[in-house]
Amino acid sequence: MVISYVKSISYMSGYFFYLTRKTLKFLLSGKQDKKVLILQLLFTGVEALPIISLISLGIGGVIIVQGVAILPQFGQGEMVYDILVLIIVRELGPVLTALILAARSGTAITTELGNMIVSHEIEAYESVGIDPVSYLAVPRLLGLVASMILLNVYFDIFGLFGSFVVTSMMNPIPLKEYLENLLQVLTAWDLFISFLKSFVFGYIIAVVSTYHGFRVNHAITEVPVAAIKSIGNCFSYIIIADAIITVISRL
Amino acid sequence: MAGLIRIDDGEVLFNGENIAGMSEEEFFLMQAQSGFVFQDAALWANKTLYDNLAIPLRILRPGMSAEDIDRRIGNAVEMLGVHKSLLIRPSAISSGERKLFSFLRALMTDPDILFLDEPASSLDRKSSDRIKNLIIELNNQKKTIITVTNDFTLARTIADKAIILDRGRLLRQGLFRDILKEHNEDIDDIIDELKGAD
Amino acid sequence: MKFKFRFAEQIVGVFVLISLILVCMALILIGINKRWLREDLYYLSSFPSATGLRTGMSITLRGFKIGELQSIELGEDNMIGVSFVVYEEYINRVVKNSVIELQANPLGLGAQIVFYPGIEKGNPLQEGSFIYSTAVPEGRRLIKDGLVDKDSSGDIIVKILNDADEMVLSLNSLLITLDETLLGYNPGPVGQILDGLGDVMPGISGVLGDVQNRTLPGVEAVLADLKKISMSMVLLARELETVEGLVPKILDPEGSIATFLNDDNQLFNQVYGILDELQKSMGQVRELMTYLNGLSPEISSLVEGTGATIDEAEKVLQGLKNNPLLRGGIEEESPQDSVAAPIRDGEF
Numbered sequence: 047m048v049i050s051y052v053k054s055i056s057y058m059s060g061y062f063f064y065l066t067r068k069t070l071k072f073l074l075s076g077k078q079d080k081k082v083l084i085l086q087l088l089f090t091g092v093e094a095l096p097i098i099s100l101i102s103l104g105i106g107g108v109i110i111v112q113g114v115a116i117l118p119q120f121g122q123g124e125m126v127y128d129i130l131v132l133i134i135v136r137e138l139g140p141v142l143t144a145l146i147l148a149a150r151s152g153t154a155i156t157t158e159l160g161n162m163i164v165s166h167e168i169e170a171y172e173s174v175g176i177d178p179v180s181y182l183a184v185p186r187l188l189g190l191v192a193s194m195i196l197l198n199v200y201f202d203i204f205g206l207f208g209s210f211v212v213t214s215m216m217n218p219i220p221l222k223e224y225l226e227n228l229l230q231v232l233t234a235w236d237l238f239i240s241f242l243k244s245f246v247f248g249y250i251i252a253v254v255s256t257y258h259g260f261r262v263n264h265a266i267t268e269v270p271v272a273a274i275k276s277i278g279n280c281f282s283y284i285i286i287a288d289a290i291i292t293v294i295s296r297l
Numbered sequence: 298m299a300g301l302i303r304i305d306d307g308e309v310l311f312n313g314e315n316i317a318g319m320s321e322e323e324f325f326l327m328q329a330q331s332g333f334v335f336q337d338a339a340l341w342a343n344k345t346l347y348d349n350l351a352i353p354l355r356i357l358r359p360g361m362s363a364e365d366i367d368r369r370i371g372n373a374v375e376m377l378g379v380h381k382s383l384l385i386r387p388s389a390i391s392s393g394e395r396k397l398f399s400f401l402r403a404l405m406t407d408p409d410i411l412f413l414d415e416p417a418s419s420l421d422r423k424s425s426d427r428i429k430n431l432i433i434e435l436n437n438q439k440k441t442i443i444t445v446t447n448d449f450t451l452a453r454t455i456a457d458k459a460i461i462l463d464r465g466r467l468l469r470q471g472l473f474r475d476i477l478k479e480h481n482e483d484i485d486d487i488i489d490e491l492k493g494a495d
Numbered sequence: 496m497k498f499k500f501r502f503a504e505q506i507v508g509v510f511v512l513i514s515l516i517l518v519c520m521a522l523i524l525i526g527i528n529k530r531w532l533r534e535d536l537y538y539l540s541s542f543p544s545a546t547g548l549r550t551g552m553s554i555t556l557r558g559f560k561i562g563e564l565q566s567i568e569l570g571e572d573n574m575i576g577v578s579f580v581v582y583e584e585y586i587n588r589v590v591k592n593s594v595i596e597l598q599a600n601p602l603g604l605g606a607q608i609v610f611y612p613g614i615e616k617g618n619p620l621q622e623g624s625f626i627y628s629t630a631v632p633e634g635r636r637l638i639k640d641g642l643v644d645k646d647s648s649g650d651i652i653v654k655i656l657n658d659a660d661e662m663v664l665s666l667n668s669l670l671i672t673l674d675e676t677l678l679g680y681n682p683g684p685v686g687q688i689l690d691g692l693g694d695v696m697p698g699i700s701g702v703l704g705d706v707q708n709r710t711l712p713g714v715e716a717v718l719a720d721l722k723k724i725s726m727s728m729v730l731l732a733r734e735l736e737t738v739e740g741l742v743p744k745i746l747d748p749e750g751s752i753a754t755f756l757n758d759d760n761q762l763f764n765q766v767y768g769i770l771d772e773l774q775k776s777m778g779q780v781r782e783l784m785t786y787l788n789g790l791s792p793e794i795s796s797l798v799e800g801t802g803a804t805i806d807e808a809e810k811v812l813q814g815l816k817n818n819p820l821l822r823g824g825i826e827e828e829s830p831q832d833s834v835a836a837p838i839r840d841g842e843f
Binding site: 158162165166167169170171173174175176177181 | 406
C-alpha cells in the first residue's frame with residue numbers, strides 16, 4: 047500500500063518533469079498546432095465563465111453581508127475591505143476557480159485521454175511519430191494554466207462587483223468611494239500571490255488529470271476510476287499547495 | 298516490433314540500430330519513418346477525417362504548406378477510391394472505410410516500413426480486396442510491409458517471408474513459398490504438422 | 496459547424512483581452528494609489544514609546560493627508576526611531592522648526608500623526624532631516640517658543656482630551672510620589688510632592704480654558720461658572736507656584752515629613768485646604784458636566800476621573816495626617832455619585 051503510493055508519487059513526479067520539459071519545448075519552438083490550445087482555452091476558460099461568475103458574485107455578496115453584520119461590533123467596520131481582498135483575491139478566487147476547473151476540465155481531460163488509450167488513439171499518435179505528451183498533454187496544460195489565471199481575474203472582478211451590488215442595496219455608497227476604499231487595501235503583492243496560486247493550481251490540475259488519463263491501460267471500465275482518482279488528487283494537492291503558498295507568503 | 302510496447306527481451310534493429318537504446322527524438326523519428334495500421338483502425342475520434350490525415354503531416358513536416366497537404370490528401374483518397382466528405386468524423390463511416398482511412402493515415406508520411414495488424418479482418422469483401430490490392434501495389438513500390446494475420450489466404454496472396462507463431466512460440470520461419478511447398482500447398486496442414494512436430 | 500467552433504479564436508481572443516485589460520487597469524490604479532512613480536521624500540523623527548505607532552499611518556496637515564509613516568525601530572538610545580515620507584507635492588511645507596505629534600482619535604478609531612510646519616517660511620528641509628516630535632522636550636520647546644504654526648482650530652475634543660489626559664497623568668504621578676514618600680522610598684522633601692501638585696494646576700485650568708473657549712461659546716450662564724472655576728484654579732496654581740508662598744517653606748531642608756507633621760498641622764492644613772478647594776471646583780465642574788454629558792460623555796468621564804484622583808489625593812494627605820504612628824486611619828467618606836452615564840453599560 048505504502049510502497050505503491052510512493053511508487054505512484056515518484057511516477058507522477060517523473061511525469062511532471064517530462065511534461066514540464068515538453069511544455070518548455072513547445073513554448074520555445076512555437077511551431078506546433080495552436081488550434082488545440084485555442085480550443086482548450088475555449089473549453090476550460092470561456093465555457094467555465096458563467097459558473098465562475100455566478101459563484102463569485104454570490105460569495106462577494108455574502109462576505110459583505112456577514113462582514114457588515116459582525117465587524118462593526120468590534121469597531122472594525124473598515125476591515126470589511128481588507129477581508130474582501132483577503133478572501134476573494136488571495137484565497138477563494140484561486141482556490142474556488144481551481145476546484146471548479148478540476149471538477150469540470152480535470153475530469154474531462156482524464157476521461158478523454160483514458161478513452162483515447164482504450165481505443166488505441168494514443169498508440170496511433172505514437173505510430174505516426176507524434177509524441178502524445180507533446181501533442182495532447184502540453185496544450186491542455188497551457189490551456190488550463192492560462193484559463194486558471196484568466197478565470198481568477200474574472201472571479202476577483204465579479205466577486206468585488208457582487209459585494210458592491212449588495213453594499214449598494216443595504217447602504218448605498220458611490221462606486222468611486224467603494225473603489226477607493228478597496229484600492230487602499232489592495233496591493234500588487236495581493237495580485238501577485240493570487241496569480242501565483244492560479245498558476246500553481248492550473249499546473250497541478252493539468253499534471254494530475256493528464257497523468258491519470260495516460261495511466262489507463264486498456265479497459266473502458268478503468269476510465270471512471272481514473273477520473274475519480276484524478277479529481278481526488280487534484281483537490282488534495284490544491285489545498286496542500288494553497289496552504290504552503292499562504293504560509294510562505296505570510297513569512 | 299513497431300516500438301509501441303516496451304521490449305522485454307532481445308532486440309529490434311531499425312536501420313541497424315537497436316530501438317531499445319534510442320533516445321526519445323530518435324525513437325519518434327523512427328516512428329515517423331514507419332507506418333502502423335491498427336486492427337481497430339484507431340482513428341482520432343474527435344477529429345474530422347481530413348484532420349486525421351493531415352495531422353501527421355502538419356506535425357512531422359512543419360515546412361509543408363496547407364496546399365501541399367491538401368493535394369497529398371486528395372491524391373491518397375483518389376488512389377483508394379474513397380468518395381466521402383472529409384469533413385465528417387470517423388464515427389460517421391463504416392468500419393471498413395475507417396480501416397481504409399487508417400491505411401491512408403499510415404501512408405501520409407510516405408514511410409519505408411509499414412506495420413499492419415490484421416489488415417483485412419472483419420471487412421466486407423470489397424474493402425478487403427481494395428486493401429489487398431493496395432498492399433501488393435505498395436510492395437511493388439519496394440516498401441517493406443510487416444503484417445500480422447491469421448488469414449492464410451491473405452498471407453498467401455501477399456507474403457514473401459513468413460514467421461509462424463503459435464501462442465507466442467516460434468514454429469517456423471523462412472520464405473513462404475518454401476514453407477508452402479514443403480506442405481503440399483495445404484495451408485491447414487501446416488499448423489497441425491508444425492504443432493505435432495514440436 | 497457550431498457557432499462557438501467557427502468563432503473559437505475570436506471568442507477566446509475577447510476573453511483573454513478583457514481580462515488583460517482588467518488586470519492592467521487594476522495595476523495602474525494600484526500604482527497610482529501606492530504612488531509607485533512618485534518621488535516622495537523621507538524624514539526621521541523619534542518618540543519615547545512605540546505605543547500607538549503603526550507603519551502606514553497617515554501624516555496629516557490640518558486634517559489633510561500629506562504622507563505616511565514608513566518604519567518604526569528601537570534605537571540605540573532606547574528611543575523609537577521612525578521614518579516617514581511626505582508626498583512630493585507637499586514638500587515645501589516641511590520647513591525649519593516643523594514638528595509632528597501623535598494624536599489618538601477620541602473614539603478609539605486608530606491614531607494619526609499630525610504635522611505642524613514651522614512658522615518661518617524658507618527652503619524645504621533636505622531629505623532625511625530630523626523632525627522633532629512633541630513627545631520629546633525639544634519638540635515641546637519649539638511649540639512653546641511659538642516657532643511652530645500649530646493650528647488652534649483643530650479637533651476641539653482631541654485638544655481638550657489631550658490636556659485633561661496630561662493633567663490626570665501628572666496627578667497620578669504625584670500620587671505615586673506621595674505614596675512612595677509615605678512608604679519611605681522617597682527620602683526627599685515633601686516639597687517636591689507639592690511642587691508636583693503645582694504642575695497639575697495649569698493643566699486643570701488649561702482644560703477648563705478649553706472648555707470655556709471652544710466647546711460652549713454660546714452658553715452664557717455656564718460660561719460665567721466656568722470662569723469662576725478657572726479663576727480659582729489659576730489662583731490656586733499661582734499660590735502653589737509663587738516664590739513667596741508655599742514653596743519656599745516646603746523647599747526648606749527641614750521640610751521633611753517630620754516638619755510636615757510637626758508644625759501643628761500648619762502646612763498640612765494649607766495643602767488640605769488647596770485640595771478641598773480643588774474638590775469644590777471639581778464639584779462645580781461636575782455640575783457643568785451634567786449639562787455637558789449629552790454633548791460629549793468622554794469629557795465628563797475624564798473630568799470625573801480627575802475628580803476621583805483629587806479625592807485620592809485628599810485621602811493620601813489625610814492618611815499622612817492621621818499617620819498610623821501618630822493618629823488613626825483614613826476617614827470614612829460618602830462617595831460622590833457619578834453623573835456620567837457609564838459608557839460601557841449601555842446596550843452593546
